[in-house]
Amino acid sequence: MKPVKVGLLGLGTVGTGVVRIVEGNQEHLSSQVGSPIVIERIAVKNSEKARDIVVDPSKLTTDPWEVINDPEIDVIVEVMGGINGTKDYILQALDHGKHIVTANKDLMALYGSEILAKAQEKQCDVFYEASVAGGIPIIRTLIEGFSSDRIVKIMGIVNGTTNYILTKMSQEGASYNDVLKEAQDLGYAESDPTSDVEGLDAARKMAILGTLGFRTNVELQDVSVKGISGVSKEDIAFAKRLGYEMKLLGIAECQNEEFNISVQPTMIRAGHPIASVNGVFNAVYVYGEAVGETMFYGAGAGAMPTATSIVADLVAVIKNLKLGVNGLKQIVPYKTKKLKSDEDIYFKNFLLLHVDDKAGVLAKITQVFAEYDVSLDSVVQQANPHNPDAEIIIVTHNASKASMNKVLRHFENLNVIRRIKSHYRVEG
Ligand code: HSE
Numbered sequence: 001m002k003p004v005k006v007g008l009l010g011l012g013t014v015g016t017g018v019v020r021i022v023e024g025n026q027e028h029l030s031s032q033v034g035s036p037i038v039i040e041r042i043a044v045k046n047s048e049k050a051r052d053i054v055v056d057p058s059k060l061t062t063d064p065w066e067v068i069n070d071p072e073i074d075v076i077v078e079v080m081g082g083i084n085g086t087k088d089y090i091l092q093a094l095d096h097g098k099h100i101v102t103a104n105k106d107l108m109a110l111y112g113s114e115i116l117a118k119a120q121e122k123q124c125d126v127f128y129e130a131s132v133a134g135g136i137p138i139i140r141t142l143i144e145g146f147s148s149d150r151i152v153k154i155m156g157i158v159n160g161t162t163n164y165i166l167t168k169m170s171q172e173g174a175s176y177n178d179v180l181k182e183a184q185d186l187g188y189a190e191s192d193p194t195s196d197v198e199g200l201d202a203a204r205k206m207a208i209l210g211t212l213g214f215r216t217n218v219e220l221q222d223v224s225v226k227g228i229s230g231v232s233k234e235d236i237a238f239a240k241r242l243g244y245e246m247k248l249l250g251i252a253e254c255q256n257e258e259f260n261i262s263v264q265p266t267m268i269r270a271g272h273p274i275a276s277v278n279g280v281f282n283a284v285y286v287y288g289e290a291v292g293e294t295m296f297y298g299a300g301a302g303a304m305p306t307a308t309s310i311v312a313d314l315v316a317v318i319k320n321l322k323l324g325v326n327g328l329k330q331i332v333p334y335k336t337k338k339l340k341s342d343e344d345i346y347f348k349n350f351l352l353l354h355v356d357d358k359a360g361v362l363a364k365i366t367q368v369f370a371e372y373d374v375s376l377d378s379v380v381q382q383a384n385p386h387n388p389d390a391e392i393i394i395v396t397h398n399a400s401k402a403s404m405n406k407v408l409r410h411f412e413n414l415n416v417i418r419r420i421k422s423h424y425r426v427e428g
Pocket of ligand 1: 161
């Protein structure tokens with residue numbers, strides 16, 4: 001049987017995993033697709049580099065265009081990363097009628113709609129299962145598993161680096177800076193960790209999940225983002241005392257065809273299934289109108305989990321090739337984009353205020369909440385031997401984001417409040 005020929009762009013950790021799975025599972029794979037799968041050409045940065053897999057050197061090239069323009073190649077697997085140059089390779093490959101499998105969340109979050117439109121025009125597949133939550137098959141689940149339901153809410157722990165840091169802080173009472181340093185030393189966190197710790201990586205993944213879940217074109221600028229660099233060990237201790245875990249949660253909600261997506265450190269009730277997702281693991285919780293609660297858990301990164309998703313996409317492309325249905329199952333968002341206004345975004349809030357310790361202070365504070373119609377769930381004042389101010393911990397009931405913003409602005413000018421020490425969204 002004629003083999004299906006694959007061009008690989010990139011042979012780093014994930015690319016190596018792809019070669020291992022395609023070669024190691026060849027019998028299992030070819031029995032599913034009805035022909036052998038051959039990695040025909042591989043674009044690498046350095047063809048001389050020592051690698052821990054054996055690759056026929058004649059397959060290697062340092063020029064990605066040689067792979068893109070090779071008429072023998074049916075499918076391009078892109079695992080080189082990057083945005084603008086990589087986009088050009090992918091668009092050109094689609095122009096040549098080649099199908100694409102990519103793990104590139106940055107590219108799909110920024111240019112997914114353009115790439116998918118081109119794919120549809122050329123009747124090609126573009127699959128990107130590995131771009132969100134590595135080894136968890138969440139993209140296929142949202143497209144196919146939820147095709148009959150209406151998704152109301154998606155909550156994701158979609159960044160392993162930040163989940164590792166918050167887990168360590170929670171379990172060991174350690175500070176953010178100490179755990180970040182340790183994570184960098186162990187190779188879990190990048191030397192420039194900004195994209196992970198400031199929530200951008202998670203925001204890109206949530207934009208992809210929101211687009212698929214809500215069938216509308218979510219762009220990165222639609223996602224409000226706050227990272228974990230301001231989370232202190234004291235905040236985590238307060239969260240635990242109140243029965244919550246601190247997690248960097250991506251939260252996407254859709255009601256009445258209007259949606260809201262955010263990424264922020266969130267206090268999540270300890271009994272919630274996503275609260276127990278620890279270390280570098282990822283999880284995506286999806287609430288469907290008909291199905292109710294579901295949750296998907298697994299490795300969010302790493303060579304073999306990510307390669308598993310990539311090769312599963314490759315199998316899907318080849319099955320479509322055999323059936324002659326490539327390009328027919330693209331989810332091109334069809335709903336008009338409607339973002340919720342701050343008046344319609346509701347959640348609970350945790351506030352830690354440092355205030356003057358004198359009569360009437362609490363009354364002034366609660367009066368502000370009343371003025372903006374924010375109802376309180378609990379209020380605790382505690383003495384702190386290290387702090388001459390009084391510490392007031394407040395958890396609100398569900399309040400609109402607009403009202404809470406007014407409360408916070410008012411607090412900034414209220415003379416009895418020394419500082420708004422912490423403010424977090426509360427879930428569950
Ligand atoms: N930097 C990402 C993480 C890797 O920490 O989860 C996977 O995209």
